[in-house]
Amino acid sequence: MSYIKHILSIIVVCAIVTQHYSCKKIIIEKPVFPPSDTGSIDCKDIQDANRKFFTSVPNLDFEFWKQSTSKKYWDPEPSCFWATPNKSKDIINSIPATVYRVSGDSAYSGKYAAMIRTGKWANLIVGGTIAAGAFTPNLSNPLSSITFGKNFKKRPKSIEGYYMYYP
Numbered sequence: 409m410s411y412i413k414h415i416l417s418i419i420v421v422c423a424i425v426t427q428h429y430s431c432k433k434i435i436i437e438k439p440v441f442p443p444s445d446t447g448s449i450d451c452k453d454i455q456d457a458n459r460k461f462f463t464s465v466p467n468l469d470f471e472f473w474k475q476s477t478s479k480k481y482w483d484p485e486p487s488c489f490w491a492t493p494n495k496s497k498d499i500i501n502s503i504p505a506t507v508y509r510v511s512g513d514s515a516y517s518g519k520y521a522a523m524i525r526t527g528k529w530a531n532l533i534v535g536g537t538i539a540a541g542a543f544t545p546n547l548s549n550p551l552s553s554i555t556f557g558k559n560f561k562k563r564p565k566s567i568e569g570y571y572m573y574y575p
Contacts, residue, residue, distance in 0.1 A: 449467060449485045450486070451486050451488035454466045454486070454489070460559060462560050463560075465540070465564060466490075467486070467490070470520055471518045471519060471520050472484065473509045473520065476494070478497070481494040481497055481507075484522060490540065491538075491541040491554060491555075492507040492537060492538055492539075493506055493537055493543060493545075493553065494506065495543055495544075495545050496534075499547065502529060503534060504525075504527030504529060504534055505527075506526065506535065506537065507524055507525075507536060507537070509521075509523075510523040514572065524537070524538060539556050541556045541557055541558065542554070543555075
């Protein structure tokens with residue numbers, strides 16, 4: 409069986425101009441929901457037995473979020489799958505969060521949606537990103553902070569998305 413590596417960040421990552429944002433709502437045929445008793449998605453439930461490959465794409469409707477231990481931001485769950493640059497805020501508090509949990513009219517369906525917003529810190533642009541991958545803040549080399557993509561055994565059959573854009 410050949411294994412395929414998909415870079416799913418193209419599903420969600422949007423080019424956003426500073427002070428504008430986009431809410432992205434993604435729907436799949438069989439979304440992965442966390443058990444009702446824990447309220448979170450366990451990585452072992454969406455990976456194969458050897459934990460090398462993902463068996464499904466979790467939380468594509470962005471209903472499940474976890475607040476950081478610092479309580480400075482929220483990130484989509486599970487953290488073993490979704491990556492945002494929000495962790496930088498734990499290192500330098502003045503760096504803006506760029507991914508937010510929003511609700512109300514911003515959600516196409518369900519309770520929550522993701523808001524991606526490009527921010528500014530000092531003289532730098534902080535890009536809003538949600539990606540399948542990993543994010544480890546590296547302030548001396550910011551471009552090396554994010555690794556895009558996750559390993560899958562199969563391609564998703566289809567993905568539909570909803571978004572709002574405010575110019």
